[in-house]
Amino acid sequence: MYRYDEFDHQLVNERVAQFANQVARRLSGELTEDEFKPLRLMNGVYLQLHAYMLRIAIPYGTLSSRQLRMLAHIGRTYDRGYGHFTTRQNLQFNWPALKDVPDILRDLASVEMHCIQTSGNCIRNVTSDQYAGAAKNEIEDPRIISEIIRQWSTFHPEFSFLPRKFKIAVSGTPDDRAAIRVHDIGIQIVQDAAGKVGYEIYVGGGLGRTPMIAKKIADFVPKEDLLAYLEAIMRVYNMYGRRDNMYKSRIKILVHEIGAEEMKRQVDAEFAEIRKAGTLHLPQEEVDRIQVYFRPPAFETLPDESTELNKAVLGDTGFANWVKSNIAAHRVPGYAIVNISLKPIGGTPGDCTSDQMDAIADIAEKFSFDEIRVTHEQNLTLAHVRKQDLYAVYETLKAHDLATPNINLITDQIACPGLDYCSLANARSIPIAQRISERFSDIARQHDIGEMKINTSGCINACGHHHVGHIGILGVDKKGVEYYQVTIGGAADEKTAVGDIVGPAFTEEEIIDAVEKIVNIYLDKRETGERFIDTYRRIGLAPFKENLYATH
Amino acid sequence: MQLIKNGEFIEDSFVAVGDEDTLPDGPVIVSLERWQAEREALSARNTPLGVRLKSGQEPSIIADDLDKFSVVALEFPAYRNGRAYSYARLLRERYGYKGELRAVGNVLRDQFQFMIRCGFDALEVSDKITPEIWAECSNFFSHYYQPAADGKPTVLSLRQRLAARAQSGGAA
Numbered sequence: 001m002y003r004y005d006e007f008d009h010q011l012v013n014e015r016v017a018q019f020a021n022q023v024a025r026r027l028s029g030e031l032t033e034d035e036f037k038p039l040r041l042m043n044g045v046y047l048q049l050h051a052y053m054l055r056i057a058i059p060y061g062t063l064s065s066r067q068l069r070m071l072a073h074i075g076r077t078y079d080r081g082y083g084h085f086t087t088r089q090n091l092q093f094n095w096p097a098l099k100d101v102p103d104i105l106r107d108l109a110s111v112e113m114h115c116i117q118t119s120g121n122c123i124r125n126v127t128s129d130q131y132a133g134a135a136k137n138e139i140e141d142p143r144i145i146s147e148i149i150r151q152w153s154t155f156h157p158e159f160s161f162l163p164r165k166f167k168i169a170v171s172g173t174p175d176d177r178a179a180i181r182v183h184d185i186g187i188q189i190v191q192d193a194a195g196k197v198g199y200e201i202y203v204g205g206g207l208g209r210t211p212m213i214a215k216k217i218a219d220f221v222p223k224e225d226l227l228a229y230l231e232a233i234m235r236v237y238n239m240y241g242r243r244d245n246m247y248k249s250r251i252k253i254l255v256h257e258i259g260a261e262e263m264k265r266q267v268d269a270e271f272a273e274i275r276k277a278g279t280l281h282l283p284q285e286e287v288d289r290i291q292v293y294f295r296p297p298a299f300e301t302l303p304d305e306s307t308e309l310n311k312a313v314l315g316d317t318g319f320a321n322w323v324k325s326n327i328a329a330h331r332v333p334g335y336a337i338v339n340i341s342l343k344p345i346g347g348t349p350g351d352c353t354s355d356q357m358d359a360i361a362d363i364a365e366k367f368s369f370d371e372i373r374v375t376h377e378q379n380l381t382l383a384h385v386r387k388q389d390l391y392a393v394y395e396t397l398k399a400h401d402l403a404t405p406n407i408n409l410i411t412d413q414i415a416c417p418g419l420d421y422c423s424l425a426n427a428r429s430i431p432i433a434q435r436i437s438e439r440f441s442d443i444a445r446q447h448d449i450g451e452m453k454i455n456t457s458g459c460i461n462a463c464g465h466h467h468v469g470h471i472g473i474l475g476v477d478k479k480g481v482e483y484y485q486v487t488i489g490g491a492a493d494e495k496t497a498v499g500d501i502v503g504p505a506f507t508e509e510e511i512i513d514a515v516e517k518i519v520n521i522y523l524d525k526r527e528t529g530e531r532f533i534d535t536y537r538r539i540g541l542a543p544f545k546e547n548l549y550a551t552h
Numbered sequence: 553m554q555l556i557k558n559g560e561f562i563e564d565s566f567v568a569v570g571d572e573d574t575l576p577d578g579p580v581i582v583s584l585e586r587w588q589a590e591r592e593a594l595s596a597r598n599t600p601l602g603v604r605l606k607s608g609q610e611p612s613i614i615a616d617d618l619d620k621f622s623v624v625a626l627e628f629p630a631y632r633n634g635r636a637y638s639y640a641r642l643l644r645e646r647y648g649y650k651g652e653l654r655a656v657g658n659v660l661r662d663q664f665q666f667m668i669r670c671g672f673d674a675l676e677v678s679d680k681i682t683p684e685i686w687a688e689c690s691n692f693f694s695h696y697y698q699p700a701a702d703g704k705p706t707v708l709s710l711r712q713r714l715a716a717r718a719q720s721g722g723a724a
Contacts, residue, residue: 005711007695007707007710007711008707010694010695011693011694011695011697011707014692014693014694015692015693017692018692021688022662038631038632038662039662042662121632121634151697151698151707152697152698153698154697155666155693155696155697156697156698157637157665157666157667157669157670157696157698157700158634158637158638158641158666158670158700159634159637160634160637160666161631161632161633161634161637161663161666162634235638238634238635238637238638239610239635239638239639243607243632243633243635273646277645277646279699280698280699283708283712285712285715286708286711286712289711
C-alpha cells in the first residue's frame with residue numbers, strides 16, 4: 001500500500017488546519033450557510049435531509065487494517081456506530097455534527113486519510129479494480145498509476161472549478177470491474193506488441209440524466225506522457241465545457257456535442273503543446289518509487305488445491321454456497337480472492353457497523369496481508385487469502401453477519417441512499433432493494449438465477465447506477481406518489497450498455513412483482529449456460545414487455 | 553474594490569472604461585471588443601493599456617497583441633467558473649505574457665492560492681480582504697504536487713532532490 005512521505009503528510013495536515021478554520025468561522029456565525037457551502041463542498045461535507053454528511057476518500061478503494069479500524073472508531077465516536085460504503089469506493093458518515101468534523105479530519109490524517117476532493121466540481125477520488133494485484137490477467141497493478149493521478153490532481157490549481165465534477169477510473173485487466181466506460185475518463189492499461197505498458201483512453205462516459213458510454217480517443221498513451229495527456233483533456237474540458245446549465249456541464253455533453261473525433265483532435269493538439277513544454281513528463285524514478293509500495297506481498301509457494309478447503313466445502317453447505325459465489329480466482333496458486341458482501345438479506349446495501357469494520361480489519365491483518373478493498377458495487381474484498389484459510393475466514397465473517405453468500409447474485413444490489421437520506425431524491429431506494437432481497441432470499445433460487453445485477457436510484461441523478469443494472473429501477477415522483485421505472489439490459493463491464501426502458505412505471509406495490517416476472521421470463525427463455533444478460537441480448541425487450549404488461 | 557499586486561495592497565493606476573465612455577488620460581483597461589474596434593487609436597496613445605477578457609474570450613485571440621498590453625484582466629463571472637485559470641496558464645506558459653495578469657470579478661479568498669499558482673500576479677478583491685486575510689489565504693500550502701505557472705518546485709522535484717542528497721551521502 002502507498003504510504004505518505006513528509007510532503008503528503010504536510011499537505012493533508014495543512015488542509016485540516018484550513019478546514020478547521022473555515023468550520024470555526026461558520027460556527028461563530030462569521031460565515032452564513034450560503035457562504036460556507038462552497039467551502040464545505042471542497043471537503044466532502046454535504047447537507048442532507050436531516051444532517052450533515054461527511055464523505056471520506058478511499059483512494060482507489062484500498063484500505064489498511066489500521067485505516068479501517070480508524071473508520072470504525074470514527075463511526076462509533078462521532079456517528080451512530082456505522083458507515084456507508086458507496087459506489088465511488090468511498091465511505092460516508094450520515095450523522096456527524098459539524099463541530100466534530102475537524103476532529104474527524106485529524107483522526108483521518110493520523111492514518112493517512114482525508115476528505116479532499118470527495119465533492120465539488122473538481123477531479124474526484126480516482127477509482128479502480130478491487131482485484132488489483134490479484135487478478136489473473138492483470139497487465140499492471142492499476143493502483144500505481146491511480147496513486148500518481150491522485151497526487152497530480154490534488155488541489156490542482158487549474159482544475160478545481162471545472163464545469164462539473166470529474167471522475168477517473170482505471171482498469172488493469174481486459175475484463176473491467178471498475179466500470180471505466182461510465183466515467184468522465186476511463187483508463188484501460190494495455191501493452192503494445194513490444195510489451196511496453198501504456199494506456200487506452202476513454203472519454204465522456206457517465207450516468208445521471210443523460211447516460212453516455214465513453215468514447216475511445218487514444219489507443220496507446222505512453223506511461224511517461226499520461227499526466228500530460230490527462231491535463232490536455234482537462235484543459236479542453238475546462239475551456240469548452242458548458243457552464244450555462246448544470247445538467248449539460250459534464251464532459252460527456254461536450255464530447256456528444258462536438259463529437260469524439262473533434263474531441264480527440266482538440267485533445268491531441270493540446271497534448272502536443274503540453275508535451276513540448278515537458279514539465280509534466282513522468283519520470284521513471286517516480287513510477288518506480290510508487291511501484292515499490294504496491295509490490296506483491298510475500299506469497300508462499302503453495303499447491304493450488306487445498307485439501308482443507310475441499311474437506312470443509314463437503315462438510316458445510318453454507319460454506320459451500322459462500323465459496324461458490326464469494327470467492328474469485330487468484331493469480332497465485334493456493335490463494336483466493338474473498339468478497340465480503342455488504343448486502344445481507346433485507347439490509348441496506350453498503351452499510352457496515354463499526355464492530356464489523358473492526359472484525360474485518362482483524363481478519364485482513366491475520367489472513368490477507370493487512371489490506372482491504374472497497375468495491376464500486378458496495379462490497380469489500382480481501383485480495384490475497386490462502387485457500388487453506390478460507391474456512392476460518394468464513395467462520396469469523398459469519399460470526400459478524402458478514403458471510404452473506406450472494407456476490408453477483410440477485411440480492412447483491414446497488415442502491416443509492418434515496419429519499420430516506422437524500423434531499424435530491426424523488427423516491428425511496430433502500431426499501432425497494434430490501435424487499436427485492438427478501439423476495440429472493442432463498443439461496444438455491446439465487447444460485448439458480450445466477451449472475452444478476454439490480455441497481456436502484458431514487459432520482460434521475462442515477463447514484464444507484466440504474467442505467468447499467470441488468471435490471472435498473474428508477475424512482476420517480478408522479479404527483480406526490482412514488483413510482484418506479486424499469487430498464488433491462490444495462491451493463492457496466494467491458495460490454496457496457498445502457499438499459500432499455502420496458503414501459504410505464506410501476507407503483508411501489510407492483511415493483512417487486514414486476515422484478516420477479518422479469519426473472520421468471522428469463523428462467524423460462526434461457527438456454528443452457530446463459531446468464532440473464534446473455535438471454536436479454538439474445539431475445540431483446542419484446543418478450544419481457546409482452547409478459548409484464550399483459551392483461552390477465 | 554482593492555487591488556493586491558505581488559502581495560502588496562496598492563492603488564489601482566488603471567481606469568476600467570466602458571465601451572461607450574470617453575477615454576480619460578492615463579492608463580485604461582478596455583474590453584476585447586473595444587480593443588478590436590479601436591486598436592490603432594488605442595495603440596497610438598502613449599500610455600499603458602490593459603485589456604479585459606470575459607469568460608469565453610480565449611487568450612489565443614490576443615496572443616499576437618500581447619506586447620501592446622501592460623495589463624490583461626481575466627474575468628471570473630462567478631467563483632465557480634474556473635475557465636480563467638486555464639486562460640491564465642496559457643497566457644503565461646504558452647504565449648509568454650510577462651505583464652500584469654489580473655483576476656477580476658468574483659475573486660474570493662479561498663481561491664487566492666489557485667489564482668497565484670496559475671500565474672495571476674494581481675487580484676481585484678472586495679474591501680473586506682485585509683492584509684492578514686491575504687497572508688493567511690495566499691499561503692495555505694507549503695508544497696504542490698503539480699507544475700503550474702508559478703514555476704514553484706513540485707513535490708516530485710523535492711523528492712528527487714532528497715533522493716539525490718541521500719545518494720551523495722546525506723549532506724544537507
